[in-house]
Amino acid sequence: MTREDILENPDKYDLSIETVGKCTLNSPMKGLKFVNDTKQISLTTDVATIEKFAKMGKPIPALEAAGPREMIYHDPSWTRAAIVTCGGLCPGLNNVIKSLVRVLWFDYGVRNIFGIPYGYRGLNPDYGYAPKILDPDYVDNIQEDGGTILGSSRGQQSAETMVDTLMRLNINILFCIGGDGTLRGARDIAHEVKRRHQPISVIGIPKTIDNDLNLVDRTFGFETAVLAACDVITSAHCEANGAYNGLGLVKLMGRDSGFIAADAALATTVANFCLIPEVPFELEGEGGLFSALENRYAIGKTHAVMVVAEGAGQHLFKGLPERKDASGNILKYDIGDYLVEKINEHFKTIGMEINIKYFDPSYTVRSIPAKGTDAIFCYQLAENAVHAAMAGKTNMVVGSMNGKFTHVPIDFAVSERRKIKPDSPLWHAVLGSTRQMDYFSGKYAKRKKQ
Known part of the structure; x- marks a missing residue:
């Protein structure tokens, strides 16, 4: 269900957004332009593709546009909203929590907002966690700290149990902040809510440091993670220069998608090799990493x-x-330690000196607060999540595509991981910056011998 799949076979896919009921209340928001449900954001900006659909007389595959609706479903005075953060830490979690609280409180007048402790565990009474009461004063300065004031956890909980808890607390809006695992849990909750015919909106906010959600061009925390990774790569460059045949080796996050490694390598311009999951490599032989x-x-x-x-x-x-x-999630074997061991062994075997300085900043990168435009992005995602929730949308995640905010059905967001294409401009730029293919091909070494 990638963007390309949908554009190739649009009749197979339904990108419409579920709702919990008809909007019958006037929005309390004033002084801004409302968005109609008919406004759509195209999956493509390619003119030839757009013309192809026009010639066939078919609508261009598109996502529902995010933004405030003139009519809303949930009555702010009766609304009880809950916020949960799940999975690994990521820059911007506290920014999103604060923004959700402030938009609910000041823009819509919602006065009952709860923070669910330690991810989906907090919706299981067996753990005994009490929800936190949130208001603008409580969250006033939390954006200055990394992590999440609500705590987080991994692992699945029973959708039936979690919905029981929501109903017991009279929650009618649940914001789930997390990546693909969190969103799958949100989808299960939404399905169980629908089965019980309960008017509870379940809205996802895309938190994955790997930036790999399908049909979502950008997730919060990624930009800050790249910025932090750049500092580490710069330090690795300094260390490598400080020793003869020095090698600064930096392992960054990216389980199945190499966006952080690629963007950070490109941003620093000092990396000579960038290895990502999407592009296989070998260690030995001609064309191998050792060579x-x-x-x-x-x-x-x-x-x-x-x-x-x-x-x-x-x-x-x-x-x-x-x-x-x-x-x-499939746990990856430690490629960083493995490369340090194997590279040291190889150079010892050939009688050549090498001095490896190994950096693994994973927890440092993900536990810092969001910076700059990333912090702004956190607010915009949270704001649009509240707009969607108050309008009765459900089983969706707020996304961004082609510079616009969108509503993405959760099924599509988690259907596949977004990955770097080896023939993409991004990867071509990384190869141009590192010149690593010249080393893999032996071009420079052959020139030196001549």
């Missing part, structure tokens, strides 16, 4: 910087058992 490193040092370079995403090179662990975390 590529040798080729760089052979032309007189006395240092190298290598950036590797955590999910890269997993084929090198073939035969080892598959492992999963509490959320069902």
Whole structure:
């Protein structure tokens, strides 16, 4: 169900958004332009593709536009909203929590807002966690800290149990902040709510540091993570330069998609190698990583910087058992430690000196507060999530596509991971910046020998 799949076979896919009922109340918001449900954001900006649909007389596949509605479903004076944060930490979690509270409180007049502790566990009474009462004063300065004031957890909980809790608390809006695992849980909750014919809106806000949700061009926290990763890569470059045949090796987050590694390598311009899950590589033989490193040092370079995403090179662990975390995500074997060990062994075997400085900043990168435009993006996502919820939307996640905010059915957002295409402009730019293919091909080493 990728964007390309939908554009190729639009009749197979329904991108409409579920609602809990008809909107019959006037919005309390004033002084802004309302958005109609008929406003759509096209999945493509390619003129030829748009013309193709026009010639066929078919509508262009599109997502419902986000934004405030003139008519709303939930009565603000009776609304009881809950917020839950799940999965791993990510820059911007507190920004989103604060923004949700402020938009609910000041724009819509909602006075009953609850924070659910420790992810979906907080909706299971067996854990004994009491919800936190949230208001603008409580969340006033939380954006200055990383992490989440609500705590988080991984792992599935029974949808039936969680909906029981929501009904017991008289919650009619639930905001689920998280990645694909969190959104799958939100979808299960929405399905159970629908089965019981309850008017509870379930809205997802896309939090994944890997930036890999389908039909969502950007997730919050990613930009800040890239910024933090750049500082680490710069330090690795400094360390590599400080030793003869130095190698600064930086492992960054990216289980199945290498966006952080690629963007950070491109932003710093000091990386000589960038290894991502989408592009396989070998260690040995002509065209292997060992040979590529040798080729760089052979032309007189006395240092190298290598950036590797955590999910890269997993084929090198073939035969080892598959492992999963509490959320069902496949745990990756540590490619960073593996490369340090294997590169050291290889260079010792060939009698060549190498000095590896290894950096693994994963928890540092994900636990800092959001910065700059990323913090602004957190507010915009939260604002549009509240607009959608008050209008009675459900089983959806707020997304961004082609510079516009959208409503994405959760099924589509979690159907596949968005990945870097090896023939994309992004990856071409990374190859141009690192020049790594020249090392893998031996181009520079051959020139040196001549």
